[in-house]
Amino acid sequence: MSDATPILHMLAPQKHMSPFDVNMAADAGYKVIIPYINVELSEVTGLIQDAIFSRPPNYGVRTGFFMGGKDAILALDMLEAAKKAMVPPFECSCLADPAGSFTTAAAMVACVEKVLKEKFGRTWKGTKVAVFGATGVVGFASSIISALEGAQVKLVAHRGIDRVIKNAKISKERFGVDLEPVAGETDDQKNEIIANAEVIFAAAAAGVRVVSKEQMQKAKNLLVMADVNAVPPPGVEGMELFMNGEKLPESDALGVGPLAIGDIKYKCESGLFKQMIDSDKPLSLDFRHAYELSKKLVGLA
Numbered sequence: 001m002s003d004a005t006p007i008l009h010m011l012a013p014q015k016h017m018s019p020f021d022v023n024m025a026a027d028a029g030y031k032v033i034i035p036y037i038n039v040e041l042s043e044v045t046g047l048i049q050d051a052i053f054s055r056p057p058n059y060g061v062r063t064g065f066f067m068g069g070k071d072a073i074l075a076l077d078m079l080e081a082a083k084k085a086m087v088p089p090f091e092c093s094c095l096a097d098p099a100g101s102f103t104t105a106a107a108m109v110a111c112v113e114k115v116l117k118e119k120f121g122r123t124w125k126g127t128k129v130a131v132f133g134a135t136g137v138v139g140f141a142s143s144i145i146s147a148l149e150g151a152q153v154k155l156v157a158h159r160g161i162d163r164v165i166k167n168a169k170i171s172k173e174r175f176g177v178d179l180e181p182v183a184g185e186t187d188d189q190k191n192e193i194i195a196n197a198e199v200i201f202a203a204a205a206a207g208v209r210v211v212s213k214e215q216m217q218k219a220k221n222l223l224v225m226a227d228v229n230a231v232p233p234p235g236v237e238g239m240e241l242f243m244n245g246e247k248l249p250e251s252d253a254l255g256v257g258p259l260a261i262g263d264i265k266y267k268c269e270s271g272l273f274k275q276m277i278d279s280d281k282p283l284s285l286d287f288r289h290a291y292e293l294s295k296k297l298v299g300l301a
């Protein structure tokens with residue numbers, strides 16, 4: 001392994017780089033961390049090439065780029081642009097994790113998968129999933145990860161179905177997965193979605209309740225509900241912060257709470273930064289690598 005100083009260039013398309021991600025990178029071992037804000041996709045090639053030619057190739061692997069922001073597709077486009085900008089043997093490592101969404105979604109999918117396997121002998125294959133907060137970055141990434149594993153995923157729209165239709169179309173084009181957009185604006189629509197789901201991912205905005213105890217009492221197919229929202233009230237009524245496969249009150253379903261997910265998310269993001277620092281080869285990491293590592297972290301791989 002090279003003894004070059006680990007340097008991380010952190011790119012944000014908006015006006016702040018997330019302090020959470022800066023802290024995670026420092027605690028994982030990066031010694032020099034430089035945030036860049038208001039970065040446009042067209043600027044990524046120039047920034048990568050400016051960095052890679054300044055260090056000999058064996059130092060290049062200790063140079064990292066992080067793609068942040070709040071837009072999953074833009075972060076993936078930036079990662080792709082970075083890959084194309086490499087001039088072997090002058091290369092560096094890159095990680096995309098916009099708003100922490102790839103590592104959060106990967107952690108949620110892996111935590112639920114463990115409960116499905118251990119408590120129900122099930123995998124994702126054919127499992128019916130309903131995603132609340134499907135237009136958000138965490139909802140979007142968790143839909144794709146679970147669908148790639150064979151789940152039948154519904155993207156629930158809470159105001160206007162057009163944006164979830166757009167997400168389903170993008171997911172088909174980019175990842176080859178079929179996601180079903182469904183309207184979830186009225187109580188009747190939500191009741192029906194919840195009644196037919198086996199797994200629920202509650203990934204709506206912080207402090208927003210998406211599943212009530214009345215709704216879950218009527219839902220007889222529910223196996224597991226996961227909630228990433230740690231700000232009261234919980235996204236799923238009765239969810240406790242550290243639940244990890246325990247029965248939810250008022251329902252036969254099992255719960256996976258935000259801090260059980262957060263623990264794996266934290267270890268996953270830290271682990272991906274460490275992989276970049278320790279690797280002898282340049283890496284390009286996205287939600288697929290986050291999911292692979294999360295499965296190991298929960299003991300599934």
Ligand SMILES: NC(=O)c1ccc[n+]([C@@H]2O[C@H](COP(=O)([O-])OP(=O)(O)OC[C@H]3O[C@@H](n4cnc5c(N)ncnc54)[C@H](OP(=O)(O)O)[C@@H]3O)[C@@H](O)[C@H]2O)c1
Nearest residue numbers: 104133134135136137138158203204205206228229258262
């Ligand atoms: N536990 C962890 O480790 C962890 C880590 C990161 C994030 N989080 C949490 O994950 C959640 C999602 O984060 P994010 O970054 O993906 O947020 P985001 O991009 O802002 O997305 C929020 C989603 O919630 C939806 N929403 C807003 N109000 C709603 C309502 N009243 N009913 C139903 N849906 C509603 C939004 O829909 P519209 O687009 O229509 O507004 C959007 O789909 C947040 O609660 C965040 O705190 C947890």
